[in-house]
Amino acid sequence: MVGFTESRVSAHHNYLVNDRLTPGFVVGNPNSDNGFFFLADSLLPGQDTPLISTRLVNAKGDTLLELYLNNIAANPAGCTNQSLPRGFRILDSSSEPLLEVLTQDFPMGHLTRIKARLFDEHGDLRIGPLGESIQVQGEAKLILDAPFIFNS
Amino acid sequence: MNIAVCIKQVPDVPSIRMDRERMTIIRDGVESVINPLDYVALQAALDLRDRQGGEVVVVTMGPPQSEEALREAVAAGADRAILLTGPAFSGADTLATSHVLAAAISKLDPFPDLVLCGTQTTDSDTAHVGPQMAEELNLPQVCGVNEIHVEEDYLTVKRLSDGFVETLQVSLPALLTVTQELCSVGHLPFGDLEVAFSEREITQWGLKDLELKEEEVGLRGSATQVWKLSAPPPKREGDLVSGSPQILVDHFIRKLEDLSILDEEDGYK
Amino acid sequence: MDTSNDLKGVWVFGDYRNYFQNRVTLQLIAKARDLADKLNTKVIALALGDRVHQWAMEYVAHGVDIVLAAEHPDLKSYQVETYCSVVAPWVEAFQPQIFLAGATSFGREFFPRLAKRLHTGLSADCVALEVDTETGLLLQTTPGFGGELLAEIVTPDHRPQMATVHPGVFQERPHNSEAVGRILYPDVDVVPETRVKLIRSKRQQTRQIKLEEAPVVVVGGRGLGSREQFESLFELAELLEGEVGATRPVIGSGWTEKERLLGQTGKTVKPKLLVSIGASGAVQYTTGILGSETIVAINRDPQAPIFNMADLGLVGDANTLLPLLIEALRKRI
Numbered sequence: 001m002v003g004f005t006e007s008r009v010s011a012h013h014n015y016l017v018n019d020r021l022t023p024g025f026v027v028g029n030p031n032s033d034n035g036f037f038f039l040a041d042s043l044l045p046g047q048d049t050p051l052i053s054t055r056l057v058n059a060k061g062d063t064l065l066e067l068y069l070n071n072i073a074a075n076p077a078g079c080t081n082q083s084l085p086r087g088f089r090i091l092d093s094s095s096e097p098l099l100e101v102l103t104q105d106f107p108m109g110h111l112t113r114i115k116a117r118l119f120d121e122h123g124d125l126r127i128g129p130l131g132e133s134i135q136v137q138g139e140a141k142l143i144l145d146a147p148f149i150f151n152s
Numbered sequence: 153m154n155i156a157v158c159i160k161q162v163p164d165v166p167s168i169r170m171d172r173e174r175m176t177i178i179r180d181g182v183e184s185v186i187n188p189l190d191y192v193a194l195q196a197a198l199d200l201r202d203r204q205g206g207e208v209v210v211v212t213m214g215p216p217q218s219e220e221a222l223r224e225a226v227a228a229g230a231d232r233a234i235l236l237t238g239p240a241f242s243g244a245d246t247l248a249t250s251h252v253l254a255a256a257i258s259k260l261d262p263f264p265d266l267v268l269c270g271t272q273t274t275d276s277d278t279a280h281v282g283p284q285m286a287e288e289l290n291l292p293q294v295c296g297v298n299e300i301h302v303e304e305d306y307l308t309v310k311r312l313s314d315g316f317v318e319t320l321q322v323s324l325p326a327l328l329t330v331t332q333e334l335c336s337v338g339h340l341p342f343g344d345l346e347v348a349f350s351e352r353e354i355t356q357w358g359l360k361d362l363e364l365k366e367e368e369v370g371l372r373g374s375a376t377q378v379w380k381l382s383a384p385p386p387k388r389e390g391d392l393v394s395g396s397p398q399i400l401v402d403h404f405i406r407k408l409e410d411l412s413i414l415d416e417e418d419g420y421k
Numbered sequence: 422m423d424t425s426n427d428l429k430g431v432w433v434f435g436d437y438r439n440y441f442q443n444r445v446t447l448q449l450i451a452k453a454r455d456l457a458d459k460l461n462t463k464v465i466a467l468a469l470g471d472r473v474h475q476w477a478m479e480y481v482a483h484g485v486d487i488v489l490a491a492e493h494p495d496l497k498s499y500q501v502e503t504y505c506s507v508v509a510p511w512v513e514a515f516q517p518q519i520f521l522a523g524a525t526s527f528g529r530e531f532f533p534r535l536a537k538r539l540h541t542g543l544s545a546d547c548v549a550l551e552v553d554t555e556t557g558l559l560l561q562t563t564p565g566f567g568g569e570l571l572a573e574i575v576t577p578d579h580r581p582q583m584a585t586v587h588p589g590v591f592q593e594r595p596h597n598s599e600a601v602g603r604i605l606y607p608d609v610d611v612v613p614e615t616r617v618k619l620i621r622s623k624r625q626q627t628r629q630i631k632l633e634e635a636p637v638v639v640v641g642g643r644g645l646g647s648r649e650q651f652e653s654l655f656e657l658a659e660l661l662e663g664e665v666g667a668t669r670p671v672i673g674s675g676w677t678e679k680e681r682l683l684g685q686t687g688k689t690v691k692p693k694l695l696v697s698i699g700a701s702g703a704v705q706y707t708t709g710i711l712g713s714e715t716i717v718a719i720n721r722d723p724q725a726p727i728f729n730m731a732d733l734g735l736v737g738d739a740n741t742l743l744p745l746l747i748e749a750l751r752k753r754i
Contacts, residue, residue, distance in 0.1 A: 002514035004489075004607040006424075011482035011600040014474065019492075021474055021604055045598035108596055109478040145601070188673070246533065247542065277564075277686075277705070278545035280533035283501070287537040292616035293501060295530040312625060313499075313526040315439045319621040326616070329530075332673065375542030375579040379560065382571050388716065390732040392723065400719075400735040401745045405753075407717055407733050411694055413637070413661065414753055 008143045013043040013110045015050065016133035017142065021111075024144030027126055027136055031151045034061065036120035038127060040112070041069075042144040050112040051147075052101055061121035065090065065098070087112075153204040153302070155197040156257050156264040157230070158285070159190035159212050161221040162275045186221045189270025193330045196300065197268050198229045204302060207231045209260060213241055213252050222354050238358035243371030246276075250284030252369055255362040257289060266307075267327040271296055282329035291327045294320055298333035424605075427487060428515040430462035432581065434508075434522035434532070435469070437476045438499055445523030447483045447593035449586055453521060454484040454594070456552045456559070463487055465517065469507060471497035481602035484594055488604045489515075495613040498622070499527045501534050502614035509538045511607055517581045519559050521550075524585040524686075536583050542576035543583040546685050548590055548708050559584065564685065564704040571704060589689030590708070630664065630680045637663025638692045640683055640710070642700025643670040644720060644739055651676045653743050654698065660750040666690065668706045684709035699739040702727025 010023035017025055017040075028037030030053055041051035049070070056064045066074035070088060072081050078093040087102035100115040114134045118127040127134050136142065161184045186194070197208045210225040212218050213236040222233035236256050244252070257267060267289070272279035279295070286293035299310035306323045311331070322328070359366065366372060393403050408414040431453040435446050446466070453464045463486040468476045470492065477488040491507055512520065512535075522528040524546050536543035548571070549562035559582040561574040576582040632638060639658040641651045651671060658665045666683040667676070683690060684706040691712035698719045700706060707730055710716065718731035721738050728734040735742070 002510055002607050004605045006606070007604050009477050009481050009488060009602055009604040011478055011596070011602075012598040014478065016474070020606060021477060023601065106475045106478070108482060108598070109475065111474050111478075245542065247537065247540070250537065278533070278543075279529050280536075280543060280545060283530050283533040284537040287505075287534045292614060293530065293534065294617060296526060308620070314443065315625050317623045317625050318619060321618045321620055323616045332675075375536075375540070376544060376561075376574050376576050379573045379575045382573070387711065387730040388732050390716075390728075390734055392728055392731075392734040392736065394723065394736040397737060397741050397745050400737045400742055401749050403733065403735060404717065404746060405749055407715070408661075408694075411715055413694060414750075 008145070010042070011109060012045050013048065013050070013112070015040045015112045015114065016131075017114075018135045019131055019133075020142075022143050024148070025136065025140060025142045026144060026148060027138070027140040028055075028120070030055075030148060034063065034121075036118070036126060038118060039148055040114070042147050044147065048103070048105070048110050050101060050103060052099075053148075054099070054118075056098065056118060057121045059119065059121065059123040064092075070101075153200055153206040153266060154209070154260075154262055154264045155200060155206065155266045155268060156209045156211060156260060157190070157194050157197045157225070158253055158257075158267065158269040158281070159194060159210055159221055159225060160187045160273050160275075161185070161212065161214055161218045162187045162273050184217065184220065186224055187270055187273040187275075189272065189330065189332065191270075192332060192334050193268040193270050194225055194228060194230065196330060196334050197266075199335065200266070200300070200302065201231075206265070209234065209264065211236065211253060211256050213237070213244075213249060213256075215242070219354055226354075232355065234355045234357060236357050236362070240359050240366045240370045240372075243374065244369060245374035245376045246278055246280035246284055247375050248369050248371075248373035250281050250288060251373060252362065252364065253281065254285045254288035255364055256357060257285070259357075259362065263325065265324045267291065267325070269327075269329055271329040271331050279329070282327060286327040289327065291325055292322055293327045293329075294322055295329040297328045297330050300328070300334070425515070427463045428465060429518055430465055430486075431457045431460070432465045432467065432489075432512075432517040432520040433480075433485070434520070434528065435466050435473075435476050435480060436523045436525050436528055437468075437470075437479075438525070438527065443523070443525060443588060444593055445525060445528075445586070445588040446480070448588065448591040449521045449523060450480060450483045450485055451594045452550055452586070452591040453519075456519060456550065457486075459552050459554050460518070460557060462518070465489060467491075467508065467511075469493075469496045469504060477604055479596075481600050481604075482596045482598060484597075484600070485602055488602060490604055490606055491609045491611075493609060493611050495611045498619050499531075500614050500617065500619070501527075501531045502617070503611060504531055505535050505538055506612035506614075507609055508535060510610065512539055512581060514607075518557060519552075520581040520583045522583075522585050524587040528585050532583060532585050539581070539583075541579040541581060541583060542574075543585070544574045544576075545585050547584045547586045548685065548704070550584060550586070558582070564708070587685055587708075630678075632664050632666055632681065632683070632688050632690055635664035635690070636692055637661040637694045637696070638666050638683075638690050638710075638713070639663055639696045639698065640666040640668065640700060640706075641671055641676075641698055642668045642706075643674075644699025644701070645671075646699075646740060648674075648676040650699075650740055650743070653747070657696075657743065657747055657750070660747065661694070661696075663692070663694070668700045668703070697727055697731070698743070700727060701725045702730065 007020040009021045014021040024042030026039045039053040064077040082089040090099040103112045209232040210230040296311040301308040465487045466480040466485040544561040551560040667681040695713035717733045718727040
């Protein structure tokens, strides 16, 4: 018997998660009012930049930063969004990197790798380093077939 | 260095390398030759033996007339020759052929340090038998070799593979398939051929000698079968023109004009 | 989702080395799609290497339903026994009915060894593949008997039915950026081959002979008789603003470089005009020129098979005609 793990692969863009390709993934609930979430959204053909939305929190549940489609939407902890060639990096107030997103371009497609070490409001590590990218722990939807639907 | 060379007798495709006219001792009406690339393998084996010492054994699987190929190989300098023949062997695809050849090589004493054969044959052209023998004999393989250098206990070989020039080290024993570029083929000394045909002995092995069962060889031991043969159908119904050279040239020029490659008058479009 | 049933479909080995010249995997995926549709099953592509993300995405874009992926440092360079150690257990576990690979240098030494390990049948350099929907048999057409005939081969009792196909035989489908496929990462137990070590690998210096792009191709065959006669083709080609190609016996005799070889184990060309001189028309050669818009053939023998595919056939001696053709063309410039 040969066992296997399974994922989905999109022809034009994927993220590298748990050492596997996926068109998109989400941890937590982006439509919640508080608490940790991380959304790497599924892209439509023609879009070559990944869409990251996240709420980073501390162990008490206080919001440190909110990103909506790569842009800072709330910034209580004084983070900075540093632009990189084909990506971006979020630094905290002491210039420590919290999150880095970089996209590799192939002739006919794109692959996004993420560097991050993110905890939820219970102090549990939900996203951590694995190989060239990240692994996801705890409850998550590891395959998004279509772009996430936000409430208004 | 003991070397086994696998050769195949194939229908003759006239080649500038071999002058069949001189082979007056060959009796059969159907022209057959040693597969050209196997001849290169044989030459390489003889060169290696002459430099390193050892023995060259030539093996072939085929109908009884394949013995002629072995005698040629012996006349060229091979030390021993083995003919694998028998009614059960016929109709074999490469799976069955490689099985028989591997069985024969396994019986060689001493087991060869190196097994050589041409990359492919001019008749079936599959290039399968080498790799399939290597698999059965559990030997490392390198295919398409065009250079061989002998080191202490391994070989350094070169070959072209998908646009890359590769240099590889292969430990012995190993199987290599060889290409044209490996060496230029020597001419067959006429006198030696006469001797080869009258005096030297060819060993013949059949099913029992190889300790194989009928269902492992020949048509029964094959996984593929030829379902049907056909001549490629005519694809275009064009004009066929015979005549004087000038007429032929005129037709050619007119075709170029039809295609607008030439102007109707002078020069090009 | 019945994955185990899906995996019994049509497999294609992903050979992506030398990718920009080598489109054979994509061509085979198109053919596999055709076969799988007729058999009501799936197309599965294998992507092995140290990083295969790009290929997995490309294969899905070209019509693959499922990618079987394995990443491992020992898979970085193409090595026959190492690859057999990974692929053979997958085949035994998942049981595809058909398994195809491009007849690249690697494919031609990897697939036979794999077929032997699996104890199944393999046909080489197929020029056509069809499937009998009643029996599930893959009809594998290869040139036989030195290229003068076509042989249709079947593998009645052994599985998978394996075949290699030369680049240029099939046509790839357009890249579809909207495609999404499944990707499976099976357990991998790599047994690296230690008895063969790749010491050095250098890209071959190829001269810029763009045969595939030339509007006119002049092909010389064995009937020209000598290297000098073959070389006079270059002047003819130049007058026609074309390139020179050659058949296997010409290459075998060393009259010109291998890059000019046309046919089953060489290049496939589709020029506006192809002039075939002194070649009898063996199938191994003609598969490389079938797509030419116009074919003019010159041969001494009116029965030569090349005339079956010529729009204009001239029965005459190439060596007599060549200088006359060249002179006639020179006059027209």
